[in-house]
Amino acid sequence: AQRVTQPEKLLSVFKGAPVELKCNYSYSGSPELFWYVQYSRQRLQLLLRHISRESIKGFTADLNKGETSFHLKKPFAQEEDSAMYYCALSDKTSYDKVIFGPGTSLSVIP
């Protein structure tokens, strides 16, 4: 079955330090992967998507098919990055249904 895992429920880093949020997936085929973010009192929203190979708010994510990972990285964390981050996968075998991981709460310490 298609599945997304995020091993860290909580991650705390100091402002200016690098941050990496881990995401692993199980999927038979070529996945479409995303990172969604939920800031305090805001709606869940798309941060970035693998296919666009974009950098949003300084975040990047690289798909590693060998390790089945899609880790989110930022070289210098900012306080405004504190939020819940969810890794998600679009399941092409099921009408592109989007399934989410359990999420990682990132706290950036000033």
Add this chain to the structure above:
Amino acid sequence: DTGVSQDPRHKITKRGQNVTFRCDPISEHNRLYWYRQTLGQGPEFLTYFQNEAQLEKSRLLSDRFSAERPKGSFSTLEIQRTEQGDSAMYLCASSLAGTAWEKLFFGSGTQLSVL
């Protein structure tokens, strides 16, 4: 506001009662999702529609849950004979299907509390 809207924002009900939630997607979006989220968990897939067709319903979902999207616009999610375990945030999202990188737009959710 042209985003996804959900009604009500909060619902408190007694065990055994039926509840119905509504979701209005972004107008041109043909795909609509329902998710359930409990504290400390990610959104759990419940069901989704393309236009008025229900594409899939989670196997984890009991028969007490039903969803409709009769005209391919708004959708309703009904829970019959609610149980305390149904207490959660129910999220709706919409997207424009047919692209390899469709983006989900989420509503603010309906927080259900079953007493």
